[in-house]
Amino acid sequence: MAEQRVLVVGGGLAGLAAAMKLAELDIAVDLMSLVPVKRSHSACAQGGINSVNDTTRQLGDSEYLHFDDTVYGGDFLQHQPPVKEMADWAPKIIDLMDRLGVPFNRTQEGYRDQRRFGGTLFKRTAFAGATTGQQLLYALDEQVRRQHAAGKVNIYEGWDYLGPIIDDDGRCRGATAQNLVTMEIRAFPADAVVLATGGCGLIFGRSTMSMACTGSAASRSVQYGAKYANGEFIQVHPTAIPGADKLRLMSESARGEGGRVWVPRTPQDTRAPKDIPESERYYFLEERYPKYGNLVPRDIATREIFNVCVNEGLSVEADKQCVYLDLTHIPREELDRKLGGILHIYEKFQGVDPRDQPMKIFPAVHYSMGGLWADYERTAAGGLMPGSPRNHQTNIPGLYAIGECDYQYHGGNRLGANSLLSCIFTGLFVGPCIETALKSLDASASDAQFDLLHRAERSKKEMEHKKLLEAPTGGENPYLIHQELGQEMTKAATVVRVNDQLTAAIEKVAELHERARKCSLSDTGVWTNQNVMFTKSLLDMFPLAKALLKGALARDECRGAHYKPAFDMPGVESTDPTERRQQAELWCDKFEEKNRKWLKTTIADFDSKGDPTLSYEDVDTSLIPPRPRLYGIVGGDIIESVWKERQVKKTESGAQGVEKPANGAAEVSRDPVPANK
C-alpha cells in the first residue's frame, strides 16, 4: 500500500491547527488554500479568545460555566457533547498558543491579561492587542512552516477546491482542485479530506468577512451529497462601517464609551449633522430603551437600526442605509485615550475624523453559525470520545469539516471570542480521530486501483471548466448577479425575517440562479483568469443561499439570531400578581411547545441541481436542560421563577432520560446576563 495522506483544505486557524497536529502524528499532509495561508480570513479577528483561567476560577468560574454560557448564548441549538469538550480544552489551548509565542497582553507581573466579553460574567478573554486573530493565525502559520521545512507538510497555496472524489462505496478518496495561476486542474489523492474553509458571508454580497469567504468549498461538497446544517443561522453585527467593497467591523466599545446612535427626524436631512439641533435628532435607542439606552444587547441594537432605516425610511442617506454613531460630544483627548485604535480604522477607510463628525454605521452579516453537518461520538461523561473516527466526519466517510465551515459549536448564536477557540480546538482534536480512521483502511488512495477514479473526476472538472469558458457572449454579467443576490439575501434573510419576504426571495434567488447559469465571461483566457473563478464561486453560492432561505422560511419561531416578529413571544406585561403568574405559566407552556417543535437541527440535502430538501434532527441537550433565554425581556423575573418551579417538579417526579452532568452542576442557576453589559 502506498503512503497514506491527508488533504487539509483551508489554512485559517482551523486548517493550520489540523495540519500541524497531523504532521506531529507523522501523517503526510497536503495543505491547500485559495489564498496564501497567512492571508486567511482569521487574521481579521480583533477581540480575543475565550477560556476559563486561573483568575476566573477563583471567582467561581469553571469549564462547566463556559460550556453553559455557550449553549445558553446559542439558544440550546447545539449538541452539547462537542461544546462541553471544547470548553474543557479551552484553557489548554490558550496555554499552547502561549507556548507558540503569541504576544498576549500581559499583567504587570507578566501573566496573561484577560478582558470581559458579551454573554458572560467572567473575564475569560485572552487577547493580543487589537489583532488577536492575526497573532493566533501567525503562530500556527509559523508551526506549519516549520513542519514544511521538516518535509512533513506540502503546501498548495493558490488552489481552489472543486469537490471531493468519492468512490463506488461512497468513501472520499481525495479532491479535485484548480490552480488560480496556471488554471491547471488536478486530482489530489487523499485518505481523508478535511474541509476548513471558513464562512459564507459573500452570499450576502458584502459582509464583515474576507473576499475568500464565499462558502464555495462547502457548497461544492454538498453538491456531492454532504449535508448542510442550520444554514439559516447567520449572525449580524449591529455596527459596521458600510463601504463600497466591504462592511468593516466597528467595535461595540464605541457605544460602551458613550457613543450615541441617532438619525435626523426629517428623512435624509441634507444639513451637516452638527447643524441639526438636538430637538430634530431621533435618538431611537435611548427613546425606546430608556434603561439600556445605546447599550442594548447586540441583537436588539441590530434590529432597531435595521428597522429605523428599512421600515421607517429614516436612513441618513437616501441611497445607502446608515445611522449616525456619534462620539463628537466626548472630548478628543478622552477619545484618543480610550478608543484610539478603532477610531483610526474609521479614519483610515472613510477619510473622515470621527472626533469631528459622527460615524455612519449599519448592521452587517458577520458569522455563519450553520455549516457542513458533522458527526461526533459521545462518551458516557458527556464529552467527545478522543480519537473516534466519527468526530467531525461529514455524512461522507473520509470527508471531515472543522472551523467556521462546520455547524457544531455555536447553535443559534455565537458568543464573542468563542469562534477562534472552536477553530483551533476542532483543528487539534480532529488529528487523532483521522489517525484512527486511516489505520482502519486497508488501502491508500494513492494506490494504483484508484487512478481511474481520480482521472475520471479530473476530466469531469476539466469539461465543466471548458464549458464555462465557451459560454456564448452577450449573456449575464456575474458581478452584477452577485450584487443582486447580495441585495436580495440582505433584504430578506438578515436581521428581521418575514415569511412573505422569504417566499418572495426564494423565487427571486431561483430566478437569479437560472440567470447565473447563463453568464458570459469577459475573459476566456487560460492564464490567471479571475473572471471564470469568480463565476464558479458565484454559481456555488446558490445552493447555500437556497438552503438558508428555505430553512428560515420553515422555522416559524425566534431562536438566537433567527428573528421572526410574527412568532416573537412578548414578555409578561401585567402588574396584577395573579395575572402575572398566569401569563408566566402560559409563557412557559408556549416555550415548551416551541422547543418540542423547533429545538431541532435543520438539515439540508441537495439534488443534482443544487436545490435543497429539509429535514430535522433532535439536539442532544442531555447535559444542560434548555431554559428560556431572557435577555432584557419584560417580566423576565416571574417567567424565570415559574420556569424554575417546573424544573424542580420535573426532577422530583424523576423525569426519564435526562442525564445529570457528572459534577452535579445542573443546579447552577444564574441570572440572565445581557450580551454586552
Place this chain on the structure above:
Amino acid sequence: MTASSTKRESFDVRILRQAAPGEPSRWETFRIPYEPNLNVISVLQKIAAMARNAEGKETTPVAWDCNCLEEVCGACTMVINGRVRQSCSALVDRLLEEHEGEIELQPMTKFPVVRDLVVDRSRMFRALEKVKAWVPVDDYYDRGAGPRESQESQEERYPLSECMTCGCCVDACPQYSKVEVERRPNESIEEHQARQAEAEKSEFLGAAPISQAMLFNRHATGAMLADDRLNALSGPGGIQVCGNAQNCVAVCPKEIPLTTSIARAGRQTTVHAIKKIFDR
C-alpha cells in the same frame, strides 16, 4: 474632501497591464464614475464588472489580489501613484488630491508579475523559512503555559508580530532586486518554484524577515534557535547587504520599527561572529 472632488463626475485610472510572465506590458486607462469614499479595491471591482476601457472598448478584467480589505492580510500590495502600498486602504479621494484627475496603478516592482497587478511573493515566505521564524516547541500536547513575559517585552514583540508579509518594505528597498526565473514549456508548478527558490538563494533577504528573526530571538523559547537565525543573517543575502537607506521603514503600512530591528540584527550578528571565533 476637496471642493473639486465633490463636483467630479468621473476620474481615470491608468493601469500597467501584463497578460502573463514574459509578455510585454502596456498601459490601459479606465474611466470610473465618481462616488465619494471609494478605495482602490472598489475601483478594481467596478472595472471587473464593466470590462470596458476608457475608450469604450471591451477588455479583460484587470487581475489583482486581495482578501481582508482591512489592511491586515497583506495581499493587496501594489504601486499606487508611484508609491508601494495596500490598495484596500488607498482612498480615491486622497489619491485624487495627490494627483489631480488620474490614479496610476502598477504591480510591485521586485516580484515576478503573474498577471496585471498580481505578483508572486512566495520568495518572502521562503525567507521566513530561512530565518526559522518560529518557536521550536517540543510538541503540541498540554504542557502548561508558555514563559512568563514582562509587559515591556510584549510591547517590543507585538509590533514586530504585526508584519503581514505584504512586501512594501522590500519593494522600496534599493538593495532588494527582482529575481525572475522563466517557466519552461511543460514544466510543472513545483519544478518551476524549485528553480525560482534556487535562483534567489543568495539574494538579499530584505527587512521583513530580518525583523522576524529579531522577533523570535526576543522570545524565551524562540531564542533557543537564535544562533541558527544569526547564521542565516550572516550568510549571503544577509544583514550585511543592507545599505541602511531606511526606505523600508518609511513605506511599511504597519509602521514596524524596521530600522531598529536591522540595527539590533547588526549588533547580534557581530557578537555572534566574535563568539564563533572564540568558540573555535
